[in-house]
Amino acid sequence: MSRPAILRPARPEDAAGIARVHVETWRSAYAGLVPQTYLVGMTEARQAALWYDAIRRTGTPERVLVAEVEGPTAPKIAGFGSCGPSRDPSFAGEIYTLYVAGDWQGQGLGRGLLAGLFETLRSAGLNDAVIWVLSGNPSRFFYEAMGGRHVAERRETFAGAVLETTAYGWSDLAVWLAAGGQSP
Numbered sequence: 214m215s216r217p218a219i220l221r222p223a224r225p226e227d228a229a230g231i232a233r234v235h236v237e238t239w240r241s242a243y244a245g246l247v248p249q250t251y252l253v254g255m256t257e258a259r260q261a262a263l264w265y266d267a268i269r270r271t272g273t274p275e276r277v278l279v280a281e282v283e284g285p286t287a288p289k290i291a292g293f294g295s296c297g298p299s300r301d302p303s304f305a306g307e308i309y310t311l312y313v314a315g316d317w318q319g320q321g322l323g324r325g326l327l328a329g330l331f332e333t334l335r336s337a338g339l340n341d342a343v344i345w346v347l348s349g350n351p352s353r354f355f356y357e358a359m360g361g362r363h364v365a366e367r368r369e370t371f372a373g374a375v376l377e378t379t380a381y382g383w384s385d386l387a388v389w390l391a392a393g394g395q396s397p
Contacts, residue, residue: 218291218322220329223268223277230290231279232260238312246349251372267295274298274337275309278329280322291317296330299343303364304382306339327359328394331386341384348377356381360389 223231236255243252268277280292292313299307308330313322334342343364346353357363361381369376383389 217282218317218325219281219288220278220325221281223264223279223293225265225268227279227290227293228261228265228268229257231264231277231293232257234290234293234312234314235260235264235310237314241315242350242352243347246347246376248372248374276330276333276337278326278333280313280317280326282317290314292322292326294326294330296334296342297337298339301343301345301365301380304341304343306334306337306342306386308342308344311344323355324359324394328390331383331390335386335390340386341382342386343380343382345378345380348379353379353381359394 236257239247239255240252264277267275275295275297277293277295279290281288282291283289292311294311295309296306297309299305301307308327311323311326311330313326331342334340344356344361345367346356348366361383363379364382365380367378367380369378
């Protein structure tokens with residue numbers, strides 16, 4: 214990372230910062246892909262409540278990581294990701310979310326978060342992983358650059374629209390991590 218960031222497990226007090234990044238990145242990345250009414254209706258308050266609950270929930274295998282950077286007055290959340298057991302039977306682990314604020318993209322935070330999420334999955338005994346992304350989202354090229362292999366496509370109904378999604382998979386997280394986040 215070209216600017217210093219701390220990658221760490223999320224804490225309940227991070228929920229507002231996660232929500233800010235969540236809403237900002239969705240409105241930017243998914244404009245024209247997800248119904249506009251959904252994007253306009255997203256609120257940081259509602260997302261913060263959802264993330265607060267997700268972080269505080271015990272007994273679930275979902276884990277949330279944040280990338281914290283120095284802000285003008287205090288540290289702030291510049292990115293986040295979540296992972297856990299896969300909902301796709303072809304893979305053991307899944308990256309559920311991975312978002313980096315626009316002004317921090319291209320500086321290594323995404324790669325760092327992906328590595329942290331892969332390490333989290335490995336520590337839970339999950340040795341391969343998948344992520345589903347909107348097929349029209351240009352960020353999908355990030356997953357290709359990170360060695361993700363195109364493994365599936367499907368259509369999903371979301372907010373009243375049918376969306377094309379693409380899955381990228383990593384068959385051996387230990388190899389990816391040992392290669393320093395490079396495709397082996």
